[in-house]
Amino acid sequence: MIKSLNHLPHPHENAQVLASHFTDLAPPLNARQAVLESSRCLYCYDAPCVNACPSEIDIPSFIRNIQQENVQGAAHTILSANILGGSCARVCPTEVLCQQACVRNNSQECAPVLIGLLQRYAVDHAQFSEHPFTRAAPTGKRIAVVGAGPAGLACAHRLALHGHEVVIFEARAKSGGLNEYGIAKYKLVDDFAQREVDFVLEIGGIEVRHGQRLGDNLTLSELHQQFDSVFLGLGLAASRLLGLPHEDAPGLLAATDYIRELRQSDDLTQLPLAERCIVLGAGNTAIDMAVQMARLGAREVNLVYRRGLEDMGATGHEQDIAKANQVRLMTWAQPQELLLDEQGRVRGMRFARTRLEDGRLVSTGETFELAADAVFKAIGQTFDDAALGDPLAQKLKRVGDRIEVDEQLRTSVPGVYAGGDCTSLGQDLTVQAVQHGKLAAEAMHAQLMLDQEAA
Amino acid sequence: MADLSIVFAGIKAPNPFWLASAPPTDKAYNVVRAYEAGWGGVVWKTLGEDPAAVNVSSRYSAHFGPNREVMGINNIELITDRSLEINLREITQVKKDWPDRALIVSLMVPCEEESWKFILPLVEATGADGIELNFGCPHGMPERGMGAAVGQVPEYVEMVTRWCKTYCSLPVIVKLTPNITDVRLSARAAHRGGADAVSLINTINSITSVDLERMVALPMVGSQSTHGGYCGSAVKPIALNMVAEIARDPLTKGLPICGIGGIGSWRDAAEFIALGCGAVQVCTAAMLHGFRIVDEMKDGLSRWMDSQGYTSLDDFSGRAVGNTTDWKYLDINYQVIAKIDQDACIGCGRCHIACEDTSHQAISSLKQADGTHRYEVIEDECVGCNLCQITCPVEACIEMVPHNNGLPFLDWNHDPRNPYCVAS
Known part of the structure; x- marks a missing residue:
């Protein structure tokens, strides 16, 4: 278990309830939904979604295959461009990639085709009797x-x-x-x-x-x-350092370390719970950390970022997830001092309010304190x-x-x-x-x- | 609101929406529900000689669109499987209870004078408003020398029609089969026989699909199948053409036409009426949605008529007939050119690839700095075929704009490029 958080309590909910907080955020499509959704695809030529896909999956083709009840064919199309198409279908920020480019995302249409969920449907439901790709003759290399x-x-x-x-x-x-x-x-x-x-x-x-x-x-x-x-x-x-004193104090941890622990845990009830926590950062990892702590039962989760919402690395969709989980997004504030109790453990953080001055981020001189049982750094990896x-x-x-x-x-x-x-x-x-x-x-x-x- | 009432071939009805002879009009229970729902008339499911027909299970199959919308239904159900006596008794009662609605009785008996001579007085005695001769059923019955087997031979059509006019005083509507090469021949035969009207189309011979696991076509009866009759929105274009063919045929001029085939909305009905129909019959749409659809059909038709200043159906019935002509009379100098509304375009590229691969290479794809594409019509290459407009998912994004090329009206008969050109 995470040593630096050993002093914290465990989640109050039982294992079953906790597990239910960590099921699919976006539930998979069933067969009927997949066919309905696939029929919305216009099978564009030179499709904007393909141009927006970093792995260049032929999206119109795989969706047409789903429409024609050829799930194996759909999965093969996906996997031949992206062998991790299954996980990408789940973790891609489609709202800024394929689905943003989808012509049905045009203001005069209703909504983009749910490409990510369709991709997941194809990869999850394909049943290959053997690995779908065959190796070329040995090269000896x-x-x-x-x-x-x-x-x-x-x-x-x-x-x-x-x-x-x-x-x-x-x-x-x-x-x-x-x-x-x-x-x-x-x-x-x-x-x-x-x-x-x-x-x-x-x-x-x-x-x-x-x-x-x-x-x-x-x-x-x-x-x-x-x-x-x-x-x-x-x-x-490696996780970036704040560059503040007491960076090794119990109660301060890299978000990635906690997420790793959470993902590997067989028993969520044994995880340390920070009833009040602060997450520092503005990317998807910060959101992931904040939302997961909220879902473990934290009462107060503050995500603090030194710039504005529009500067955040996390997409609007990710920010919405945070808000839906009662995470408070606090902007224009940067860490100034880690506050410790008598035992030297994190009890909160003092922040300096910030603003832009001639394009530079400066402190306004105003400060405030937030109480917290733990502070998680999600300020980038190095x-x-x-x-x-x-x-x-x-x-x-x-x-x-x-x-x-x-x-x-x-x-x-x-x-x-x-x-x-x-x-x-x-x-x-x-x-x-x-x-x-x-x-x-x-x-x-x-x-x-x-x-x-x-x- | 516009007046939807009609007098069709002498038969009065409060509106032109009738239910076609089919399962929805099989018995009093359904017909009464239809009248309660507001249908203007009903063609009672085809009566025949006793013993009554026997039906198989299953009976229907469908051709589906990509979203499981039903494009068409195929059926292998025969004429009524109830006794003549029960049907006649119910018809009598229903007509008595619903005097203001049209009630037509569909008939099919062997192609023998005695058979018709026997059944016609029985039907007339029910008080029904008219009879419809089922010369179109394409499955099962033709194997017994009835239905389409009669409708496909103009001489039989004329003969039986004449028998009906001889032994019955009711208006006679002859229902035509589309499973022929030229529907005008059947219509002319009915006309010669004295028919008061024709109705069309009956269903089209069809197999909707094949179960590739079992290697049996649909619908399946055990491990076998047989062709059925196709109806529903997919057949509307075929029906419209056949109606127009008859409407503009000088030899059947003035013969009332009751339109049938894929009618599911007021607009469908208005189109049939514009091409010369005085009433329409509906079946598949009701089978898919229930009798309530007549509400929207009546409301929509009235409001549209109001918007056009039409006070009765007669005001626009047949209005599109004169504009339907032979290819050789079309203006060969008329020209339209596609125009893409760039503000409405969503950038799907469908017009480009359709034109590029399968038409005239008249839409260029211009890659923009941001990676998107702009699609532009190359006017000199555009022949005005409409394909881009058809493939465009955004309605009214592509307009086919008439191009004033300064050339006079010229039809093929007078075109010097025609080796058989008529000197003008």
Whole structure:
């Protein structure tokens, strides 16, 4: 259990009630709803939804397949572009991607086609007698993939498809990355993340080695020597610091640590409950944290952000989820001081009110205090520098702390590719990570085959 | 409100909405409910000789649209499966109780004079307002030499019609089958036989679908199927054309027409009336929604007539007939060009791909800086086919605008490009 929150009580509700607070936020469509919804699709040409999908799924085609009762065909279309189409259907912010672009989202139409739910319907209901993709003849090439998150899994699957042998090195005990450890429980319920991993690995030719952490018991130099090519899908393992005194005080925790604990918990009644809590941040992780604490039974959840609602990373849809769960969104306030009780535990936080002055965020001089049993940081993730400590890894060009890649996901070190959150592309969605993995695999494959021809 | 009452082939009715001879008019219970709901008339489900017909189970199947809306129904039900005596008794009572409503009796007996001579006085004695000759039933009965088997032979149509006019004083409506090549021949035959009116269309031979698991067409009777008769909104275009063909045929000029085929709304009815009908019959829409639909049909038709300044059906009945002509009389110089309302366009690209792949490459797709597309008509390439307008999901987004090319009216008969051109 989370040590820094050991002093907190547990949720008051029983296990059954708590479990009911963490079922699907957006319930799946049944067969009738899926057919009804699919009939709303206009089967656009050069469809705006496809252009808006980072993984370039042929959305009109898969929806037409659903309409024609060809669920397997629909799922195949989705998975051939995005092997993690099942989790993306659940976690994608469709309101700013495909569904925002949907022509039925036009002001003169009623509402966008529910593309995300239709995608989920197709992937959930497809029944393949065997893995739907067949591997090409063995190439004899071996490729190392670091990180079994969405980017690494997508990369490994595509490489295996092309006939390469892949070894995935994963630091944690389970594969799946943020799908397993980092997404709000009500968005990705039960063991879906693991079932999806099993499905991806079904293709064959992929070995996953757990407990392998770059910079700990693994170095890029070794991988570079032992494998024909390397893909880095490291994610961003470290949470940003507030830069305030007492950052290690009991009661202060990274939201990602708590969410990981919650997702892995078999018994929600044993989780620490912060009756009054503060969540710092403005992204989807902040919302996920705040809403989940509210659903565990917290009486008072304040989400505090130093700028305005329109600047928040969380979409309007996410903000609505927070409001619907009685989370108070407080803007224009930044942490000034962590307030501790006699035992040195968090008892609240003092904030400075902020405003914009000539485009710069400044303090107004006014402050206020909020009482809290716990404060959760969701102010962003950062690179775990230990991961890239060896001499070869240090040669990787960086942009800020991220690894620089080009449009083919190549790093500055030949043969080393990278994708997902750890790269300089500034994209942080699961679906973008999947696309990076896929594109990197294609680039690696093309390069390896070119090298082979030349040899 | 406009007056919806009619006198059709001598039969009075408070409105032109009649229920067609079919399961909804099988017995007194249904017919009384229909009258209570406000239907202007009913054609009682076809009577035949005793012993009564026997029906199978199941009987209907449907052609569905993508949202399970019923486009058409196929049925294999035969004529009444109740005795002649029961039907005649009920008809007598119902007519007595509902004197202001039209009650027509549909008939089908073997193509023998004696059979008709026997049944006609019995029907007349009920007090019914008229008879309708079922020469159209396309399933089951033709195998026994009745229904469409009669309707498909103009000589039989004429002969039986004449028998009916001889042995019965009631108005005779001849119901025509669409399962022929030229419906005018059947209508002319009925006219020659002395028919007071024709009604059309009866159902169209059909198989709606096939169960691919069991490899049996629908509807299924055990492990078998048979073709049935197709009706519902999907047949409306076919019915409208056949009505128009008869309405503009000089040889049947003035013959009253009762329109049947996919009528489910006041607008459908108004279209049939505009093409020459004096009354309409409805079946499938009532079978799908119940008798209550007549409320909206009556209300909608009256209000539309008011808006047009029509005080009775006669004011617009047949108004569209004169504008329906042969292809060779169309103005070959007339030209329309598609115009896309960019403010209404939702950017689906359907007009572009339809034109690009299957028509005249007259709509360009222009990629915009923000990744969306703008669709523009290339006027010089547009032939005015209407396909883009049809494929556009937004009503009135694409308009077909008449283009003034300065050319005079010219039909094919007078077009110099026609090798058989009539010198003008």
